[in-house]
Amino acid sequence: MKKKIKACIPFGKSIFILLLSTLFAFMLAEFHLQVENIFLIYMIAVIIIMIETKSFMIGGISAVFCILAFNFLFTEPRFTFQIDNLNYYVSFFIFLFAIFIAGNLTIRLQKQIQIAQKNEKMTSALYKVSRGLLYQNTPSEICHFTEKHMKEILNVKISILLSHTKEEIPEGAKRYCYENGIPCGKTFPHFATEEEMYFPILSEKQTVGIAIVYPGNHVLHFEEIQFIETVLTQVALAIEHDHFNQLKEQAKLDIEREKLKTNLLRSISHDLRTPLTSIRGGTEFLKENLEILPTTTMRNLLDNMENDISWLIRLIENLLNMTKIQDKTLTIHKKSEIIDDLISEAVSKMIKYKGKHEIIIQPTEQIEFIQVDSHLLVQVFINIIDNAFKHTREDSKIVITTKKRDTRMLIEIADDGGGMDETQLVHIFESFFTTSVGNDLHRGLGLGLAICQTIIQAHSGILTVKNNEKGGLTFLISLPTGDEHINE
Secondary structure, eight states: OHHHHHHHHHHHHHHHHHHHHHHHHHHHHTTTOOHHHHHHHHHHHHHHHHHHHOOHHHHHHHHHHHHHHHHHHHSSSTTSSOOOOTHHHHHHHHHHHHHHHHHHHHHHHHHHHHHHHHHHHHHHHHHHHHHHHTTOOSHHHHHHHHHHHHHHHHSSEEEEEEOSSGGGSOTTHHHHHHHHOSOEETTSSTTTTOSSEEEEEEOSSSEEEEEEEEOTTOOOOHHHHHHHHHHHHHHHHHHHHHHHHHHHHHHHHHHHHHHHHHHHHHHHHHHHHHHHHHHHHHHHHHHHHTTTSOHHHHHHHHHHHHHHHHHHHHHHHHHHHHHHHHTTOOOOOOEEEEHHHHHHHHHHHHGGGOTTOEEEEEOOSSOOEEEEOHHHHHHHHHHHHHHHHHHSOTTOEEEEEEEEETTEEEEEEEEOSOOOOHHHHTTTTSTTOOOOOSSOSSOOOSOHHHHHHHHHHHTTOEEEEEEOTTSSEEEEEEEEOSOHHHHO
């Protein structure tokens, strides 16, 4: 019913325009104008009908009606179809010819306007899609974005299948499209019996996938097919751009790894030489003078050798942890631990190296448990305390305070040993960042604090550092206690 009503609308418009033009012609006739001028009214009416209905056939029928109405209403004898003046035959022929020319030009102009509007719409849509593709970061995001917007623009379902090998493409029309790089399927010469349409996604060097279009009852016009092919070209460029970015990032990572290896080897060769030389010299001296050396001298030599060996052990521990971090094999084995016990364990391991430094522990008000990897967290405390030993005055104080706030444990390790320039402080957690201030006999590799940062982050914690009011540094560690799930 709706289709019939829709089909009758152009005829209704035509009748209304013809009646209106006839009424206007009667009004002009009252002023005794030449009847030839009435022809112009009917000509304008027919052109308007063609513009409104976009139909050359309806325009032709209207032109015939205009001739009959003109002959019946305005020529002598009036109100008959008889023609006494032969000049009217010529006028009728010229009228029909003019209507034919004007109507043909009008219809062609309307088609050109429609094509221009459609091209403008497609160009705008292509710009929108091309711009949107620039902000997609992965091939899956590129495909999802394209499928979504192509469906909105063309009102047909489209799915994209990416592959760099033809074996991943199903055989048949899809494989043919991929291997030959030409569209096939419905409306195309190849595999025309298929229900779908297949378009290759072509990069500069190869086919990277295919787009499957499910037109259903919708017939894609030539402009729409061109639009699909143009968009798929943009998709191929976006995928190729993403591939180049991945290669660029990989090359950057390779350069960073090589730089890391170079720095590591250079630092190891430099930092191992001093303690190993000291240990070797001490052992040779003891071997040659064992029988004549006083006990005090031998004990001092052995203490120095022990310090060097402990420093080497900590260095190797940091190197192993750094290797695990680089290889992403650092595993966290959490279990319930008493936080004060972990701090005491770290201090007990470092107490022999404190020299004139003073370590003050301010424990929690009551026994507090925390879910952590005890070995790694003790390593964090050792590295921070060792950093304080090496980079502060000999008589400085190191205060370790532990507090619990809600579901987080706050550990503060503060000293009054001189602090650090703000320009250097922002780099303190970077790998291979070292300074040579204070009592720094072994500069080290600059890995300790970087490893601390990684270990704390692996525990979902936060490690920060700042200059404090006492003229030193304060390291603040915030760790979840593991009580969150209980509270929930």
